[in-house]
Amino acid sequence: MLVANRGEIACRVIDTLRGMGIRSIAVYSDADAHAPHVRAADVAVRLGPAPAAQSYLDIAKLVDAAVRTGADAVHPGYGFLSENQDFAAALAAADIVFIGPPATAIATMGDKIAARDAVTQRGVPVVPGLSRPGLTDDDLVEAAPGIGFPVLIKPSAGGGGKGMHRVDDPAGLREALVSARREAAAAFGDDTLFLEHFVDTPRHIEVQVLADEHGTVIHLGERECSLQRRHQKVIEEAPSALLDAATRERIGAAACDAARSVGYTGAGTVEFIVSAHRPDEFFFMEMNTRLQVEHPVTEMVTGVDLVEQQIRVARGERLGIAQDDVVLTGHAIEARVYAEDPAQGFLPTGGTVRALHWPDGAGVRVDAGIDTGSVVGTDYDPMLAKVICHGADRTEALDRLDEALAKTVLVGVGANIDFCRSVLAHPAVRAGELDTALLDRLVVDYAAAAPTPAALIAGALGTLDLGTGDDVWSSAVAFRIGAPSPVTARLVCDGHKYTVAVLVAGSDTRTLHGQATVRDEDDEVMWTGPVYLKPRGTVGASSARAVTLRCDGIGSRWVVDQTERRERWVCGEDGTWIIRPAHALAAADDAEAAGEVRSPMPGTIVDVPGADGAVCAGDPLVVVEAMKMEHTLRAPIDGTCSIAVRVGEKVDAAQVLAHVTPDAESGE
Incomplete structure (x- = not known):
């Protein structure tokens, strides 16, 4: 089987293929020549230059790679060509199985107006609105009062929030329609719009379905995906804390009916909008005719490998699972790790992964597409990995995910890990009081935390060479004849200056101990007390140093790495900071x-x-x-x-x- 994707989803699919004894074929662009998914596969085929249009989105190159390597089937992962009916048709013409639904299902569910019409005929509830091909601005303006304000303008041809506008005031509707058409045309090449009533305090809940070619359709429960920023999901969980057992059964049955409406086969996701104030009412939004990024939370609460089920369905097998066999056990929650800087408006980051350590242990799963030495560029989606945790209940799952993120070491590429931890700690999130706008509200007040005294001490001492025993000449620890001299470092972090002074009482190749004082840029003492440092060696194959630092008897583990530009990446359970030596300018x-x-x-x-x-x-x-x-x-x-x-x-x-x-x- 050829995996027509990259990154963490390609690695995840290859894992299942290995377990099923199926030969895996990876594809890659020049930017991914040394990527983990290339090394994980049995065979790898180069597609072309880094731009996706010349590699991962080139249908002819992918079909040729599948034919040349003798692939029986192609798994598209998600994104790229996973919902492209032309790709499915091209594979069919080459007598290669597409691991996905029929092209007709992709086409219908890819057109939101056609999708609404198809599910409505099956009795699936949809948001009140107006949707048919060819609607003019006049049609939409005339219909809006009957739909009820606020209304949501939506493009028929795409998603991801592009071209979507909420309108509360009738006076602003026409202007918003002009903007929405322009954005939809630019993003999707199609400016067709429709109108829906905006559901008050909406929550985004989706249902995982499985369907075989013999008429069996089942669901595997729901996922809560309300924690999203600008329509991009960040944290997902299963099951939803909002639904009771009766509503769960009803929404699952509606999802199965939606799948039946287009003759769906394989794994798919039916997305619903639910008001936080009226959780017993739900409305169809759209169907994703592929595997979802957040599928691991469903796998953790059901024990079902969704990729394996996709493959078995594509082989023509009957589902080996009946609806009564599906049992949701415990709770699972996932955080997406993105290469972005939340404190700088979520600007994309990048660079070389200098040190990496993922958490492990009971109830912890990591799906990752990077390792130490990986170069994170700007040609593809910024998602690097997903950290997923399972617990006996929601509280345990939340706590376990926070602990797992705290133990994650990612040095060299800025990421949103600290932001995800701040979200998990928010009282509304802990209480399960979610809605799709919550994250956007939290972002307004979010700022990167200032470095803790322990982080500054680690940044000052973590790169020191403690020498070789009594040989003071090989040690970076300050020495002079007479009174002891403090080790003093002047540091800059996020534009603020700090001074760390450590009066060393003793050191050897194994430990350093003394008295530390940390001052801020106003020369005020932030912290002072005894300090103990013990090097733990490097992290994996990287140059980063792991150290144990104890301040006032409280110990913590830090990873410190100094780059060629003298930046010091300091990563610990308190957070991650980039600290630089301060210098004077004329x-x-x-x-x-x-x-x-x-x-x-x-x-x-x-x-x-x-x-x-x-x-x-x-x-x-x-x-x-x-x-x-x-x-x-x-x-x-x-x-x-x-x-x-x-x-x-x-x-x-x-x-x-x-x-x-x-x-x-x-x-x-």
């Missing part, structure tokens, strides 16, 4: 640096609206794109601009893209 250097325009993320230059010559502060100079997000960089001051990049060029985070020299007479 006044002339400060003025020179003020005009630098640096990239906030690794990415690709997609536009250069600026030009060499005179500019004013705020003028757009360069546009960087990374992981489907664009960021416009502007002139920081008035002056004369010099552009250093061109369209199509790849850039690193913090790379200087342009420079503005202040006018001599401006005095800036």
